[in-house]
Amino acid sequence: MTETSRGLPERPLSPHLQVWRWHITMACSILHRASLFALYVGVLLLAGWALALASGPDHYACYTDVLGSPLGKLVLFGITVAVFYNVAYIVRQSFWDLGKGFDPKTANLTGVVVIAFAVAAAVVTWIIALATGAI
């Protein structure tokens, strides 16, 4: 986007990954995009779950067997992390939309909090599920 033939002033380039220092706010942004793809898988699995449930006990048992396999549990745990990451990230973004939390110190802190919340909430959710005998 450096085209200046129409007499427009040269615009600043987006920071390239190669020359950009790795830091927490950038990691949060990239993780947010990654988590959206995890949610995409999640919503397709949820639609499949609803379809299986509407198709009767046999289909449902088959579907939950796949989700309950070790690989299925790993995927579901990843989706749990993505769900809680998004909960925290949306709250963070809403403060940004109010014009708050942009100074580097706060942005770094909220970035750490968002990641920590996602992991902690997902672990707690699975511990509760284990403790109540759901898994």
Added chain:
Amino acid sequence: MSTSKSQFRTPLSRARGLGASHHGVGHFISERVSGLALVPLFIWGAFAGIRLAGSDFDTVAAWVAIPINAVLLSLLFIALLVHLKNAIQVVIEDYVEAFAPKAALVIGNLFVCMLAGAAGIVSILKIAFTGAL
């Protein structure tokens, strides 16, 4: 500078303020608002997931047939798919430059989201209206 550019925009177009893409900040706002709706729905969904994970077919079907659960599940589908359709479209537009593959991916994304939403909501309504088989 402003004379040569503004000559090509009608006063109505300027008043609408929708810019070159003709939809202004609608995409951004729908992403943020669907995101706000998702916060309580996600937390409810986590509790529902814990509750239902180890349950058998009859228990789960009976749970889905309770109206408030059917409503919240349907709303979860709608809010999540609106959010994801917009979010993934932005990722596609960021990284795919050529028109044909970009258009194909954006349309494919829309179709997948619509299919998931229709499948999910119709299934839930079927259970809600007819109960467990």
